[in-house]
Amino acid sequence: MKLKEKILTKSLWVYHLSAGSCNNCDIEILDCLTPRFDIERFGMQLVGSIRHADVLLITGAMNKKSAKILKTLYGQAPKPLFVAAVGTCPCSQHLFKGSYPMLGPLDEIIPVDVYIPGCPPRPEAIIAGIAKLINKITAKNKK
Amino acid sequence: MIKMIAQYLIFPGVIFSFVIGAMGFWLERKLTARFQYRIGPPWYQNFIDVMKLFLKETILPKDATKTMFILSPIVSVSAVILVSIILANNYFLNVSFVGDVIVILYLLLIPSLFTILGALSSKNPLALVGAAREIKLMLAYEFVFITSLIIAIIKSGNSIMLADITGIQILNKPNIASFSGAIAVLLSIFYAQAKLCIVPFDMAEAEQEIMAGTTIEYSGPLLGFYKISKLMLYFSLPLFIISLFIKVHTASMFSRYLVFFLMYALIIFVMSVIKNINPRMRIKDAVRFFWFFLFPLGILGIILAQLGL
Numbered sequence: 001m002k003l004k005e006k007i008l009t010k011s012l013w014v015y016h017l018s019a020g021s022c023n024n025c026d027i028e029i030l031d032c033l034t035p036r037f038d039i040e041r042f043g044m045q046l047v048g049s050i051r052h053a054d055v056l057l058i059t060g061a062m063n064k065k066s067a068k069i070l071k072t073l074y075g076q077a078p079k080p081l082f083v084a085a086v087g088t089c090p091c092s093q094h095l096f097k098g099s100y101p102m103l104g105p106l107d108e109i110i111p112v113d114v115y116i117p118g119c120p121p122r123p124e125a126i127i128a129g130i131a132k133l134i135n136k137i138t139a140k141n142k143k
Numbered sequence: 144m145i146k147m148i149a150q151y152l153i154f155p156g157v158i159f160s161f162v163i164g165a166m167g168f169w170l171e172r173k174l175t176a177r178f179q180y181r182i183g184p185p186w187y188q189n190f191i192d193v194m195k196l197f198l199k200e201t202i203l204p205k206d207a208t209k210t211m212f213i214l215s216p217i218v219s220v221s222a223v224i225l226v227s228i229i230l231a232n233n234y235f236l237n238v239s240f241v242g243d244v245i246v247i248l249y250l251l252l253i254p255s256l257f258t259i260l261g262a263l264s265s266k267n268p269l270a271l272v273g274a275a276r277e278i279k280l281m282l283a284y285e286f287v288f289i290t291s292l293i294i295a296i297i298k299s300g301n302s303i304m305l306a307d308i309t310g311i312q313i314l315n316k317p318n319i320a321s322f323s324g325a326i327a328v329l330l331s332i333f334y335a336q337a338k339l340c341i342v343p344f345d346m347a348e349a350e351q352e353i354m355a356g357t358t359i360e361y362s363g364p365l366l367g368f369y370k371i372s373k374l375m376l377y378f379s380l381p382l383f384i385i386s387l388f389i390k391v392h393t394a395s396m397f398s399r400y401l402v403f404f405l406m407y408a409l410i411i412f413v414m415s416v417i418k419n420i421n422p423r424m425r426i427k428d429a430v431r432f433f434w435f436f437l438f439p440l441g442i443l444g445i446i447l448a449q450l451g452l
Binding site (some may be wrong): 004007008010011031035038040041043046049052053054076078079080 | 201
């Protein structure tokens with residue numbers, strides 16, 4: 001059982017969904033792949049298809065249209081799937097709170113495992129957030 | 144009997160070729176990372192990836208043709224296992240049978256063919272685009288590889304047995320030491336590149352254009368089977384090139400392994416260099432490259448081989 005969690009955390013394949021973001025967080029996510037940060041040394045890689053994904057990274061404030069797509073994507077992903085909210089927008093809606101096309105923060109739509117606030121979060125913060133996610137997966141196993 | 148089963152399953156057979164293939168793929172990833180001034184994944188990364196895929200859930204798409212969808216990764220992995228057993232037993236234990244070159248050629252077709260069938264049965268439009276590209280690419284590269292195979296056969300005195308092809312190289316000199324042999328090695332490296340979906344010829348799985356292309360609907364263990372077949376192809380294709388063209392005389396068992404690992408790492412290095420200095424070709428350009436540049440080169444190689452050069 002412990003081995004299973006260890007294998008899962010050593011090879012997290014990340015699918016990145018921009019649910020109506022200003023692209024700033026997306027650029028910071030791409031920064032994680034650059035030589036300075038290089039998340040491939042932890043075994044993470046960005047994948048093109050949701051069917052291959054272990055982590056769903058979501059950026060951007062959710063609006064009504066993207067929420068529909070997000071629910072479909074969440075259903076299409078093979079479980080176990082972990083969801084990470086990158087940026088302040090999916091965490092708490094930021095300055096779009098109360099705006100007419102908004103449905104509410106991300107965790108009211110699908111369950112979220114880790115929150116990475118920041119506008120945009122620095123690549124270090126994103127890596128720290130993923131480390132938190134890894135700790136969460138392994139801690140769940142210890143109980 | 145037990146010795147024979149061990150030969151097929153453990154030592155030059157399935158497990159050995161999987162481990163070496165995974166290490167070869169890791170070497171390729173690590174070299175790519177170093178070319179880009181990154182650190183790259185740890186050595187056990189590919190084993191972890193495969194194990195993880197077997198822990199995940201498999202989703203069958205609603206519209207898919209289910210039997211074909213499930214069957215095609217399994218068929219492709221079994222074909223690759225057969226290829227690597229035949230090749231490794233020939234290289235390390237000198238086991239061979241008449242016509243095994245032809246058998247290997249047929250078996251190497253199966254993974255690509257079933258990737259296409261699996262992609263088509265998943266009914267995903269992007270998978271369809273990937274499958275169409277793979278079909279066109281297959282028509283291009285198989286053609287070229289057959290010419291390089293013919294060069295090896297002519298060099299061995301028209302024998303279609305792998306043991307004769309390697310034996311004549313041990314007696315005289317490796318095929319690569321002649322003009323036609325060098326051409327054949329070049330052609331077969333491009334073939335391996337296209338077969339393994341490495342960058343200049345990875346239009347079938349182009350991540351930036353069509354997401355994951357042919358494997359887009361696959362998840363969990365079924366994707367794991369594809370991953371295994373790719374890792375084992377990473378072992379068997381370089382081994383096929385080595386035994387066809389670069390087989391050198393080795394005195395002891397130890398030096399045989401040493402030479403194999405050096406040659407293998409060299410071929411992976413060359414493929415990785417080609418990968419890192421080239422952008423992805425358009426499918427039109429790739430087919431043109433194979434048909435109008437590499438194929439005439441192959442014909443030239445056959446003529447040179449007939450003249451004994």
